[in-house]
Amino acid sequence: MIWMSWRQFRAQAVVGAAALAVLAGYLLWLGFDVRDAHAGYLAQCRPQGDCAEALARFARDYENTLLYLAALLALLPAVVGMFWGAPLIARELESGTHRLVWNQSVTRRRWLLVKLLVVGLGAVLVAGAASLLLTWAAAPVDAVAGNRFSTVVFGARDVAPVAAAGFALVLGTVIGLLTRRTLPAMALTGLAVVLLQFAVPNLVRPHLMPPVRADRAMTEQAINEARGLGSITNSATVRGLGVPGAWVTDVSELRTRDGRTLDRRAFDDCFSARDDPAAPATGQYGAAARCLGALDLHVELAYQPNHRYWPFQLLESGLYLLAAGVLTLFGLWRIRRRVT
Known part of the structure; x- marks a missing residue:
């Protein structure tokens, strides 16, 4: 055979x-x-x-x-x-x-x-x-x-x-x-x-594993380090934030000091802000980053530290193998009972 x-x-x-x-x-x-x-x-x-x-x-x-x-x-x-x-x-x-x-x-x-x-x-x-x-x-x-x-x-x-x-x-x-x-x-x-x-x-x-959670203050510098500002729905978000030695899995919307989501109108006002000729802002988002940084905002991050790499490899591989085992059992049942 x-x-x-x-x-x-x-x-x-x-x-x-x-x-x-x-x-x-x-x-x-x-x-x-x-x-x-x-x-x-x-x-x-x-x-x-x-x-x-x-x-x-x-x-x-x-x-x-x-x-x-x-x-x-x-x-x-x-x-x-x-x-x-x-x-x-x-x-x-x-x-x-x-x-x-x-x-x-x-x-x-x-x-x-x-x-x-x-x-x-x-x-x-x-x-x-x-x-x-x-x-x-x-x-x-x-x-x-x-x-x-x-x-x-x-x-x-x-x-x-x-x-x-x-x-x-x-x-x-x-x-x-x-x-x-x-x-x-x-x-x-x-x-x-x-x-x-x-x-x-x-x-x-x-x-696969519970993430580590942390708050990050969104100062002008922190906002300028992000890869994106806003979204297609114009929500109060920053995109592409990183944590050294970790994989960021989720970033909340911008939140005020009391934990509420930043009002969209306030976000729009900052997003459309213009540089002050007397004191021009720096960074990729310019005056928008300066305006948002002055609002004392923060975001909630969820991330997986890099030292969890091998547990994730083994867990994901185990899921694939478990699914393969279930499919094999189904195939063995199906070929005996249904296929003529």
């Missing part, structure tokens, strides 16, 4: 191994290049005793490349689910070969379980190798940037992409079992995995 499953899967395995070999060669080259650049920047800045700006330039040099690679790795679960998972049963049902296979001595459940284990092992090896190499190549940049919780970065490092690939494989298999057609199963699997990869970082990940 294992040998037969391997023979059916070997074409996809060869393609996956070839793609992995190309990616591995590039990541090895990139990893050594990153380390050489890191050492070069340190050699230049250490005599002056201030390496913060040099290391910031080093991180910017590789930021876009690593983001593209992380986005590429984020597509891996969808590819595994579409091309390895969806056809696993759907192709047998579509071509009618299941009638011959399921009339042998091997039971349907054992047949499905062995195929999932064989193909799942291939998915884990490919995803694990790609994630390991990218994590190694990007390690010096990640250490400098300090944004390991970033939506794209988190999902492309360490164990999370491996668990996601395993889940996508089982999801595609079950969708193929239900639809009984290969192309619709592939399309539905790709759509479902992409939606999940959007939903998990934004709706699930921030709530």
